Amino acid sequence: MTARPAAAAAPAAAESPRGKAAAEAYAVLRAMILEGELAPDERITIDAVSRRLEISQTPVREALQRLEGDNLVVSSPGRGYSTTPLLGLEELRALFEFRLLVEPWAARSAAVDRLANPGRALRAELDALEESVGADGDLRQLLVAHDTRFHGLILEAAGNPVVRHAFEQTHCHLHTFRLYPADIGGDRTAEEHAEIAAAIWACDGAGAEAAMSRHIFNSFDRFARAYTNDGGLAALERSSRPRMRVAR
Amino acid sequence: MTARPAAAAAPAAAESPRGKAAAEAYAVLRAMILEGELAPDERITIDAVSRRLEISQTPVREALQRLEGDNLVVSSPGRGYSTTPLLGLEELRALFEFRLLVEPWAARSAAVDRLANPGRALRAELDALEESVGADGDLRQLLVAHDTRFHGLILEAAGNPVVRHAFEQTHCHLHTFRLYPADIGGDRTAEEHAEIAAAIWACDGAGAEAAMSRHIFNSFDRFARAYTNDGGLAALERSSRPRMRVAR
DNA sequence: GGGACAAGAATCCTATAGGAATTGACAAAA
DNA sequence: TTTTGTCAATTCCTATAGGATTCTTGTCCC
Structure with missing residues (x-):
């Protein structure tokens, strides 16, 4: 297992410029x-x-301290660092409740603002997803990357850096992805994204807000259903056998 | 200036237990x-x-890296650390817009939940404020501490750790306090807090949400008015002369 | 056979030293 | 008078070493 090339980052062999080692460790661990x-x-x-x-x-x-600030690792004083454990159903509820507070508002704001309207970028993102589906690569990872970019575009267009930062700090896509590595309702997700993009492109604030609310409701319903059915057990099973040690 | 006792923390002379130096530096710098x-x-x-x-x-x-995660200092790679600059009017708008998204919902949630209802704690907080006003101590600092505790109690009672964490990460009270060290509408703030506490105590969800919204609107109005009148200039003037160096 | 104690190993946290880059000043030329 | 080049001082970032603490393993006793 140690011989796997690990396409994460460069081998970091003959480069030691000043002020870069910490950034490299951060990037590698995050990836x-x-x-x-x-x-x-x-x-x-x-x-x-x-x-x-x-x-x-x-x-x-x-790098580990920065990752701790990102809620990606936790540190027990005197006992070292660990990656954050999986989310339970209660924490998933809390996460989606927060999204329900922030994202419908962001969709409405993005739709109302005609100059910063992200309709074209959202459409391009959806087209890129449709094109890349069926090609090579991991489908789950593709979907998560698309989902992150899609929602990130809307948050960005809302034009409130405080809200955007708070949303990014939650790493909701990352956590849900870690919980459920299986593809859950990818087609429905794409459809709902298309509805949101259409409402934003039409500058329909109320419609965008409603579409985003429906999307988050449905998304939580899919995740919660998978969790109570078999997701919880599957996640537990996966967490009991570490997939790959970091070295040696 | 260096001889000032600086009642922030212990002198840190004859104590060097393992795993405490970093925490002490963090606490001192934060204070x-x-x-x-x-x-x-x-x-x-x-x-x-x-x-x-x-x-x-x-x-x-x-400690500085942890503070950077808290948005209290910023680091230019290769150029060292600095405290975060003052907020401009646009950033103040963004901050209060975020509060308007989160806090009315939190007030409603806290009022609806009868078991976690913080009405008694809020009343005690208001009584403690009224009692300590007129005594010794800095009035500004007293008000900011009260405001932080009051809103923190409501966020805590809302029962969503994700929302609570996101709200605390903004450090809204700290930033507004740094912007306007003068007491701005302390009496009105206490009155509005009392209205919010009464609505929550009566388990009136809609009333609590409306009272909190009014409070945030009015608070932003007070801050923005002070900013456009003389606050902006005063803050600029203050920032041009550092008040106290850290050492030497 | 099961449990407890102790020794060893591993690991974390802090301290100190050194290299590298940036900042500021001073002088010289256009 | 303004601009530019060089030099020195300060400061940041990384590397290495050592003390303190925790986890593991082996042995002994019940």
């Missing part, structure tokens, strides 16, 4: 968590990462 | 920013802090 190479609730040893990246322990510590 | 000893947009040199606290530079770096 590893996003790609699922680091299972939820898995220990992260500092010197293992430092040996793997061939850098010292100090930049690794800095 | 200094909250108390205004560090002006907005002021440079923070690492070794100055390390000499002042008589610890090494490594825990100071860790």
Whole structure:
């Protein structure tokens, strides 16, 4: 398993410019968590990462602290770092309730503002998704990347950096993706995204708000149904066997 | 200036237990920013802090990275750390728009939930404020502390940790306090708080939501009025002369 | 056979040193 | 008078070492 090329980042061999080691460790660890190479609730040893990246322990510590600020790892003082555990049903409820507070408002704001209207970018994003589906690559990862970009475009167009930052801090797509690696209702998701994009493109504020609300309701319904049926057990089973150690 | 006792934290002389230096540096720096000893947009040199606290530079770096995650300092790579600059009118608008999204919902949720109803705690908080007003101490700081606790109680009672965390990350009270150190409408604030507390205590969800919305509207109106009249100039003038260096 | 204690190993956290880059000033030329 | 080039000082970032704490493993006793 250690010999796997791990297409995450560069091998980091003959480059040690000033002020870059910490950023590299941050990028690599973040990518590893996003790609699922680091299972939820898995220990992260500092010197293992430092040996793997061939850098010292100090930049690794800095990267882990930044990741802790992003709620991607947790640190028990004196016991080291671990990736954040999986979300339970209650936390999933809380996450979607927050999205229900923020995103319908963002959709309405984006639709009302005619200069910053993201309708064209949303349409391009949907076309790109339809084109890339059926090609090579992991379908789940494709869907999550599309979902992140789609909702990120709407939040960006809403024009409120505070709301956007708060939304990004939750990493809702990442958490739901870690919970349910299976494709859940990808077709329905695309349809609902198309409805939202159409309402925004038509500058229909009320329609965009309603479409986004419906989308979040339905999305939570899909996730919760999968969780209570078999998702919870499957996630538990997966978390019991770590998929890949970080090094050695 | 260096001889001022600085009642922020312990002198940190004869204590160096494992795993505490970083936490101490974090607490001291955070308190200094909250108390205004560090002006907005002021440079923070690492070794100055390390000499002042008589610890090494490594825990100071860790504390600064945590503060960066809290949006209290910003770091230019290769150029060091600074406290976050003052908010402009546009950012103040964004901040209050976010509060308008979150807090009325929180007030309604807190009022509807009869078990977690914070009415008694809110009443106690208001009584404590009325009692401490007129006593010694800084009035501004007293008001900000009360405001933070009051809104924090409501967010806590809403029972959504995601929303609560997102709200706390904005540090809205801290930023507005840094913008306007003068007491602005303290009496009106207390009155509006009393209305919110009464509605929540009566389990009146719609009333609590409306009262909170009015409160945020009025609060933004007060701040914006002060900003456009003289606050902006006063804040600019203050930021041009640093109030106190961190050491030496 | 099961449980408890102890020793060893592993790991984390802090301290210190050194290299590299940026900032500011001063002088010279256009 | 303005601009530019060089130099020095300060400061940041990384690397390495050591002390303190926790986890694991082996052995002994009940």
